[in-house]
Amino acid sequence: xxxxxAKSMEADRPLIxxxxxxxxxxxxxxxxxxxxxxxxxxxxxxxxxxxGVLLLARDEARLxxxxxxxxxxxDFFEV
Numbered sequence: 001x002x003x004x005x006a007k008s009m010e011a012d013r014p015l016i017x018x019x020x021x022x023x024x025x026x027x028x029x030x031x032x033x034x035x036x037x038x039x040x041x042x043x044x045x046x047x048x049x050x051x052g053v054l055l056l057a058r059d060e061a062r063l064x065x066x067x068x069x070x071x072x073x074x075d076f077f078e079v
Contacts, residue, residue, distance in 0.1 A: 020067065022058045026051065 001009075012053060029051055037048050066072070 017059045022054055022061060024062065026054050026058070029054075 029047065032047075035047055037051075037056055038063055041050050
């Protein structure tokens with residue numbers, strides 16, 4: 001990015017729940033009506049790829065949460 005280094009972004013990451021952050025990003029992307037699925041977010045990164053990785057991250061976070069709290073009755077693929 002033009003105005004911040006990768007090192008600064010890595011050091012100043014948000015202090016929020018992982019699943020909440022992923023859901024926030026996915027919801028913002030789902031609501032976007034200005035771009036197409038195959039449009040680029042930036043050079044060499046399409047919305048399709050970004051959303052796909054966020055979905056994988058959400059699955060992993062949900063699995064981790066389920067393993068940490070096996071008694072919670074939550075649908076793994078709940079949208």
